[in-house]
Amino acid sequence: MSVPSCDQTLLLQADFDGELDAAQSAALAAHRASCPSCQQAAADLAALRARLKTEATYHRAPERLRRALAARAAPETAKPAAPWRRMAASFAAGAALAASVALFLAPQPPGLADDVTAAHLRSLQPGHLEDVLSTDQHTVKPWFDGRLDFAPPVKDLAAQGYPLLGGRLDYLDGRPVAALVYGRAKHEINLFVWPEPGADSPPTTTMRNGYNLVHWRAGGMTLWAASDVEKSQLEDFTALWRQEP
């Protein structure tokens, strides 16, 4: 990607970024076939994107800040020191906001959804995401053998935009469970699976601390998907996962 020696360069880039309609894109493809400069530029664009995807740091909000935000009220006006406490105080000062602050103070009913959220959060700590790092379901599945007393269903959804990143063991509901990790852009989806007797149940979506959770039961397994992706996207993931044989 040295000197842009072709006047189609920005168009090429727009095509690379999915910003062109079909007709523009087709016209550009015709030009590109005979333009070495554009071919080189396209290769450079793809190479840089691949490196950014794997090497550039995506800075996640520190858990401390997330918790402070979710539980931010508690206006200890005596101690205006910490910025987050100052923020809390200013929240509390607004009468209109008082009720919404109370919402955040209200204790969540303890339950599995909170445990799943906590497990998801733990997994986001550096180095905690996957024990077995593999995009190959045939590697991930045998890894669980001997580590669990059941065989979790392992599916790859790379073709649908949710590549399998790996798996690990977690502990939920008083037992070891399988955690499958899927990627979506720079976000992760944890899918927790363990056997639980009972009838199948359709997916239901809930939210905890800003994270979306989808829970369903199928084939004697209970499944929880947890992620910070949009609600609709997590539901899309769930639907695709359930369709996949």
Next chain:
Amino acid sequence: MATRPDEEDGRAFEAAILPHLDAAYNLARWLMRNVEDAEDVLQEAMLRALTYYSGFKGENPRGWLLQIVRNAAYASMKLNQGARSVPIAVYAGGEEVPSHRELPDPGDDPEAALLKSRGRQGLDRLLAELPVELRETIVLRELEEMSYKEISQITGAPMGTVMSRLWRARRLLTEAAKAAGGDS
């Protein structure tokens, strides 16, 4: 659960905005380039977001929040101007694109070997050294996967400017990465 209007607002805020906390922090962190300032900016941005949320009717909460973060970050950088603006001040003057020679050359750097073996730090560092208007554009495009239109709305730059900034950012990164031998 009671359903007072304010409480519904709070719940709607939690549902619409909190899922984008990572995106907000990521942008703040890449703009401010250190943890402390990024946290201050995030705090300020979330305060503004909560204050103005009741007036927000749009359909793109992530874009809306990132615009607030970006404004808070620029306000903070302006306040700190002179105090600690090193590479930003160097580049902010003109529209002239610095050549890759103006980026730190890892070849002259005792850490070069380390950087080569640790690509993440190398690329992160190159990204951090980009002029701020190029940096925000490529972070929004490649890390947040936002469209040109969304980037234009967040940064307030016309679409054509977004496109040329994106191109310049990519060209600088590609050249610098090649110079560092990172693309072998």
